[in-house]
Amino acid sequence: MSAATRSALIAGISARTAGYRLLPHPADIGLAFWGPTRAAAFAQAAYGLTALLGGVCDDHSRRRAVNWQLAGHDDSERLVDLLSRLVWSADAEGRLFSSFRVDARQSEPVRVTAAGHARRRSGGYDVKAVTYHQLAFQPSPEGWAGQVFFDV
Secondary structure (H helix, E strand, O other): OOHHHHHHHHOOOOOOOOEEEEEOOOOOEEEEEEEOOHHHHHHHHHHHHHHHHOEEEEOHHHOOEEEEEOOOOOHHHHHHHHHHHHHHHHHHHOOEOOEEEEEOOOOOOOEEEEEOOEEEOOOOOOOOEEOOOOOEEEEEOOEEEEEEEEEO
16 A cells, blocks of 8 residues: 555544544445554454444343454554454354454554454345455554455
């Protein structure tokens, strides 16, 4: 991805608050995400994917937590690892998580605790895979921001 494209990604996104938004794409679906910290941006990407998959509310009767240490040589690869785990959980186990706690200290492995069990609503996307197409995850002037596209 060019420097101009990366700059356009973070332009206009205020990382003072965390969030995500859908990105249009002719064949796939994309997600822009941001947060005041690296950990918050990771969490927002997870919340955004959960929303795309159709997660809507927590089912407390089936609530449980899982812990992951993310694999990858850089934050983009770790992001793909996290989101791929979430796609697999939704597809193979029918599980969507409703809360995410991320420990992303510099120079230490990124750890994620995903908890809950969100119920799927009709109309969610059938995400097949996380792609590397225009993948970005980097510091911004006000925090961290990124984008990712999903094969649907």
